[in-house]
Amino acid sequence: MKKLTIIKVGGALVENEESLAQLLSNFAAVEGYKILVHGGGRSATALAAQLGIETHMVNGRRITDAEMLRVATMVYAGLVNKNIVAKLQGLGVDAIGMTGADLNIIRSDKRPVGEVDYGFVGDVKKVNGGKLASLLDLRAVPVIAPLTHDGNGQLLNTNADTMASTVATALSTYFDVTLTYCFEKPGVLRNPDDESSLIPQITAEDFKAYVADGTVSGGMIPKIENALAAVKQGVKRVVITSANNLTGGTVITV
Amino acid sequence: MKKLTIIKVGGALVENEESLAQLLSNFAAVEGYKILVHGGGRSATALAAQLGIETHMVNGRRITDAEMLRVATMVYAGLVNKNIVAKLQGLGVDAIGMTGADLNIIRSDKRPVGEVDYGFVGDVKKVNGGKLASLLDLRAVPVIAPLTHDGNGQLLNTNADTMASTVATALSTYFDVTLTYCFEKPGVLRNPDDESSLIPQITAEDFKAYVADGTVSGGMIPKIENALAAVKQGVKRVVITSANNLTGGTVITV
Numbered sequence: 001m002k003k004l005t006i007i008k009v010g011g012a013l014v015e016n017e018e019s020l021a022q023l024l025s026n027f028a029a030v031e032g033y034k035i036l037v038h039g040g041g042r043s044a045t046a047l048a049a050q051l052g053i054e055t056h057m058v059n060g061r062r063i064t065d066a067e068m069l070r071v072a073t074m075v076y077a078g079l080v081n082k083n084i085v086a087k088l089q090g091l092g093v094d095a096i097g098m099t100g101a102d103l104n105i106i107r108s109d110k111r112p113v114g115e116v117d118y119g120f121v122g123d124v125k126k127v128n129g130g131k132l133a134s135l136l137d138l139r140a141v142p143v144i145a146p147l148t149h150d151g152n153g154q155l156l157n158t159n160a161d162t163m164a165s166t167v168a169t170a171l172s173t174y175f176d177v178t179l180t181y182c183f184e185k186p187g188v189l190r191n192p193d194d195e196s197s198l199i200p201q202i203t204a205e206d207f208k209a210y211v212a213d214g215t216v217s218g219g220m221i222p223k224i225e226n227a228l229a230a231v232k233q234g235v236k237r238v239v240i241t242s243a244n245n246l247t248g249g250t251v252i253t254v
Numbered sequence: 255m256k257k258l259t260i261i262k263v264g265g266a267l268v269e270n271e272e273s274l275a276q277l278l279s280n281f282a283a284v285e286g287y288k289i290l291v292h293g294g295g296r297s298a299t300a301l302a303a304q305l306g307i308e309t310h311m312v313n314g315r316r317i318t319d320a321e322m323l324r325v326a327t328m329v330y331a332g333l334v335n336k337n338i339v340a341k342l343q344g345l346g347v348d349a350i351g352m353t354g355a356d357l358n359i360i361r362s363d364k365r366p367v368g369e370v371d372y373g374f375v376g377d378v379k380k381v382n383g384g385k386l387a388s389l390l391d392l393r394a395v396p397v398i399a400p401l402t403h404d405g406n407g408q409l410l411n412t413n414a415d416t417m418a419s420t421v422a423t424a425l426s427t428y429f430d431v432t433l434t435y436c437f438e439k440p441g442v443l444r445n446p447d448d449e450s451s452l453i454p455q456i457t458a459e460d461f462k463a464y465v466a467d468g469t470v471s472g473g474m475i476p477k478i479e480n481a482l483a484a485v486k487q488g489v490k491r492v493v494i495t496s497a498n499n500l501t502g503g504t505v506i507t508v
Binding site: 074083094 | 301304305324327328329330331332333335336337339340341343344345348349350351352353355356357358385388389392394401403405406407408409
């Protein structure tokens with residue numbers, strides 16, 4: 001089976017010129033079929049502020065009203081996405097920038113209004129793996145921005161982590177998929193203050209033991225739970241690592 | 255030979271909700287392979303003003319400094335392009351939004367600094383017709399924003415009319431291409447005040463006669479000259495019409 005690497009990076013990393021250059025150089029070196037999924041980050045908030053648009057947060061989550069969606073579309077799908085594409089082309093990578101609306105690759109449902117109205121936020125409903133596979137067959141390298149659409153003409157702001165894991169799952173029918181989440185540490189550490197204490201591999205069984213003995217705690221628990229869920233749905237392996245260590249990190253597998 | 259329709263619309267038209275909806279509905283009805291090329295328009299200038307960025311014009315042409323390029327990238331490739339894509343998907347058209355950087359479809363050279371430094375403006379150098387043809391073979395419908403790249407990581411602001419005609423020329427190897435330029439009138443008129451005086455077809459020979467007798471004058475002369483140039487380079491026919499009359503207008507042919 002053909003190998004596909006899907007790399008998810010956060011918005012903060014792609015907003016910084018230096019860390020972006022480093023990431024793209026490492027991404028260009030990844031062999032075989034590949035996809036980059038990038039987050040949004042704070043420049044949307046900064047642009048909104050410049051335009052006098054208030055950012056509303058509820059429980060730490062941004063509310064996407066119509067004005068904020070316009071800003072997110074400009075920053076994520078325009079500024080951030082197209083600069084990554086042009087830079088990857090400069091590095092010889094045949095990148096194509098996309099949102100979930102392009103080629104209808106990721107359709108979502110507008111989140112229902114409950115206690116909170118998140119506005120124009122979409123929860124992923126369906127990934128068109130076949131269409132993405134056709135693009136990959138052209139040796140294109142999709143660069144995906146955190147926006148999807150509802151199929152009725154409406155763009156929706158969408159969580160990039162979820163987009164990456166659902167894309168990975170949908171493509172596992174066609175490829176042997178490795179899904180790599182980049183964060184600030186080189187992987188899961190036995191001792192958070194010691195980067196040499198990296199745990200190279202975690203299985204579902206290991207995970208239970210690490211949670212029980214306190215090795216894994218806090219925000220790392222949901223990260224690994226999500227990774228295990230993706231592995232259960234067919235993704236070959238999920239890697240948690242840093243952007244400057246794409247070939248290393250902690251492998252989450254069955 | 256397979257038929258391909260390339261439609262170029264100006265920025266003003268896509269900025270207005272009502273005229274955009276009308277255009278997209280007409281575009282959705284076009285049969286066979288198709289591409290939409292859209293201009294930039296005034297919303298970039300408006301956004302720049304909101305952000306306190308001055309718009310510099312020389313001889314009626316916008317100077318694209320680094321700040322203005324950021325704005326153009328956000329507005330053209332983000333806001334305008336992705337809203338068109340989402341709306342076309344809502345109409346059942348499998349649109350994919352692109353700049354010239356995406357899949358390296360249009361490479362340009364930064365315009366040399368002469369008496370005027372236009373800044374980050376690109377003159378089209380090479381269209382990758384084969385790559386666009388592969389996308390069309392997937393039944394994708396490219397929606398192209400007026401930005402290209404230099405192949406070394408730099409995005410460049412580019413004239414949408416030129417992008418449309420060079421794309422049409424490059425694809426005429428693979429398709430029987432009709433290139434349609436939309437403007438405010440239903441085509442070339444014998445009497446500019448009478449829309450029923452449409453001239454349905456103009457050949458190179460007709461054109462000379464119309465210029466000689468004054469039927470065609472002013473800004474229509476370069477429009478038709480450009481159209482004839484495209485036809486000489488292999489484009490089957492160029493149509494000058496309005497957005498609500500995509501199947502009519504004046505056909506420029508040999």
